[in-house]
Amino acid sequence: MDVTEVINWGWRKRLPLIRQTESAECGMACLAMIAGWHGYRVDLPTLRARFNVSQLGMTFSQLMSCAEQLHLSGRAVQLELEELHLLAVPCILYCDMNHFTVLKRVRGQRLELHDPARGAVTMSLREANRHFTGVAMELTPTHQFAVKDQRKKIRLFDLIGKTQGLKSALGRIFCFALALEVFALIGPLINQLVIDEVLVALDASLLTLIVIAMLLMAATQTLLELARQWATLTMAVNFNMQWTANVFHHLLRLPISWFEARNMGDISAKFDAVDTIQDTLTTTLLEAFLDVLLVVGTLTMMFFYSAKLTLVALAAALVYGLLRLFWFSTLRKAADDSWVAGTQESSHFLESLRGVLSLRVNGALTPRESVWRNLNVARRNAQLHESKLMMVYGIMQTVIGSVVGAAVLWLGASAVLAGQFSVGMLVAYMSFQGRFSSSINGLIDKLVAYRMLDVYNQRLADIVLAAREDAASQAAGGANGPSATCVWPSDRPALSLEQVSFKYAGTEREILSQVSLQIMPGEVLALVGASGCGKTTLAKLVLGLYPPTAGVIRTLGIEHRQGDYQQVRQHIGVVLQEDQLFRGSIAENMTFFSSRVDQQKLGECARLAQLEQDIEKLPMGYQTLIGEMGGTLSAGQKQRLLLARALYKQPQLLILDEATSHLDVNNETLIGQTLRQLGLPILLIAHRPETIATADRVIELAAGRIRTLSV
Incomplete structure (x- = not known):
């Protein structure tokens, strides 16, 4: 460790200033600062690996629970702003109903704070009155607390x-x-x-x-x-x-x-x-x-x-x-x-x-x-x-x-x-x-x-130093998936979920609970449910964007816990709600900027997505430039272009998450009929009755579980 990090020229213990890295880890940063003041030097990556913190932040009780695991005894205090000088500092203040900060000391009418988001801050009591919620937490070491340094050395x-x-x-x-x-x-x-x-x-x-x-x-x-x-x-x-x-x-x-x-x-x-x-x-x-x-x-x-x-x-x-x-x-x-x-x-x-x-x-x-x-x-x-x-x-x-x-x-x-x-x-x-x-x-x-x-x-x-998504598959040597040209057997599920559960890190509520379903080749399965029930989350689990907390997912025969997600995604065509277009031409966006463009396939995919006539009306046709947010296209045209992009991959499984929500009924019906003719297994996430009506089977997701509505 460098001398510039060790020397303390003052007579008091020094309270470290630790900035939050993620948008919702202010509580974790506060714990690291107070633990460091008492002699336990720890950084955020170490705490992040130890505690699963939700991206939505920590509650006061969760913060106290984490402090106890660090052998810091927490005491919740409710007090007025004028009583802050009575607190044992450093302590944690709850501010703005969504943020934790460390109170370093009170000097007269001014507070010295170590804010994980803003750094070292000095503010008057009058200014603090607009932020302080009246709740604080004092932290004191227990007899099990040990002075040590667990910071990861960054070489x-x-x-x-x-x-x-x-x-x-x-x-x-x-x-x-x-x-x-x-x-x-x-x-x-x-x-x-x-x-x-x-x-x-x-x-x-x-x-x-x-x-x-x-x-x-x-x-x-x-x-x-x-x-x-x-x-x-x-x-x-x-x-x-x-x-x-x-x-x-x-x-x-x-x-x-x-x-x-x-x-x-x-x-x-x-x-x-x-x-x-x-x-x-x-x-x-x-x-x-x-x-x-x-x-x-x-x-x-x-x-x-x-x-x-x-x-x-x-x-x-x-x-x-x-x-x-x-x-x-x-x-x-x-x-x-x-x-x-x-x-x-x-x-x-x-x-x-x-x-x-x-x-x-x-x-x-x-x-x-x-x-x-x-x-x-x-x-x-x-x-x-x-x-x-x-x-x-x-x-x-x-x-x-x-x-x-x-x-x-x-x-x-x-x-x-x-x-x-x-x-x-x-x-x-x-x-x-x-x-x-x-x-x-x-x-x-x-x-x-x-x-x-x-x-x-x-x-x-x-x-x-953050772990890559494919780190596990690289260590395992990857997985053998289907070839790009193979046809998936009609008697084997193209997609299967077996007792799959999922919850976000740091939360107790399960978004998905023991979900089991299968999609056979050529089948169109509609997944419905109230907004926020977990339909998009399920799609992201299938794509390997999130790992399930329990259960097994198999996509085209590859078990996700062992497979290479990138290899699986090569055979899945997907349109998500968050999908983006990029600065370039329509052809470049449709082919994802491939150096080898199959003009025949390009036109065929545009026809399947009911986009061919719209492109022909444009002055530059397929070479028409669009902005990075697709500003020259209507919302419906963007969705059809995204669908054409998904089809250009010649996928063996199609996942559509509200992919036609901006289309008129006529275009949506035509696209639905065209997709059925392709014979692809399709996971269809939708709310509109016209979209749901194109499915062979409808499953509802509610309270983390599924039930079949129609076959």
Whole structure:
């Protein structure tokens, strides 16, 4: 563990600040903070693996139950705002009827809070009155509570993954840097030679030789520096391309539940953290390596000239390093606040763009804009605070540099007057000292920047270290499914569920309870029920998007607990309520941007989805461009395009979740007749009687169980 994480310069125990990663884990973050204050250092991934927390959040009783498992005794307290000073802090406050936060201390009329969503916050009692619900929880360790550290160490190499060509590029850069270091050390010696030998002896011929040598050195040094920068640039670009590709590959294969627990702006910001980390690793740290060479080389030469003067320069560097270490936590918090403020503004911005139609027709533009302005101001203030800290560090460096420069000049000039130094030696030494100070200060700044990467490492780790959806099947070597061209036997169920149950993590209510059903080849099964009863959840279980809590699901002969979900999905055509179109042409959306397009099949699928005539009326036909949200198409056209996309796969099983809810009765009837002629097994989730009437069998889902309505 790094010294910057261990040193506590205060006299009291330090309450850690832990930000929530998921949108509904504020309670878990509060428990982690208070446990850390008492000595049990734990992070959110560890607690997340230990406790199943619902995406809907935690109740007060669930929070107390989790605290008991951490050997923290909880006491619920109901009190007025003016009585908060009577609480044993740190404690948990329940705010806004949906959020937990940690009360750090009460100072007069102000509260100091560690908010998992907003960070360290100080607010007045008057402001807190708008949020505090009057309920708090005090937590005290039991006799079983143990002081320990169970935080998962985030190693940078785990985040980077496999990259190619990095070692060879670093080797070339090292050679260039070493050569540049030699030239950097020769420069001051040449200055000394000119002053002590050329000027004293009035040797013009020697001066000419030295100038020629300096010009050759400058040319060589320029070429080496150009080569080093080019090698660094190409390495940075290649490294960034490989790393971002690896992260994006991993991101797309995370479980759907991972995305449902986070907002898009937060995910985007975490992905962008790759650029910041990569820039620090490939540029800042390489420059730091060059600084190390310069520090070692110049320090050696300085000791050769004068140990006393060198100790002065070392003392100045030590002072600057201690100052940066002393204020490291302040700078880290400022960077963390700036990052969080930026993600909150970005999330609000993206959400506003997606919902601009709803905002406009409901006259909600002004209040929405007002919220964005507040978030934007919060972001600018956080960035300004971070910039002010960096400005202070720059001023400190300038002041220390001026003082040490004056001290070295005074002591060095005194040595010249005493006959211990020549003028050339003083000039050379001051040149070495200037380079040393610049390099050592730069090295300290770069080491701080490296330690600051922890702000971004933790965010990126939420993506990179999360388990992929296909992790289990990869470990098992996958499963053998049906071939792309095989016809499923008519006497075997295309889909079967045996005593399947499901409930969301952290909840007791079962969405599905011991559900058993079969769909035979060519059968159309309609699943009906009240909204929210679990019909879409059942479809997602069949698709392997959620794992069942009990029971067995077989799709085309593959048992889900052992199978490769991706392989199963290759043979399922699906239209879900959340399905999206992408920016591109109609043909590209229908074929999912396949490089090989079967024009005959494209037209056939459009005909089956009753979309062919609509496409023919468009100026560009199948090449008509649509927006990422399908803005140029009507709601019914979007649904028919999604259906055509599902049929283009030539599936062996079709799952339609309200896939025709926006269609007119005539088109819906035609599509229903066409689909029946295909002879595909179809799971049809619907509410409309016209849709249900096309089914061979109707099953109702209610209270987590199913019953047959008609055959």
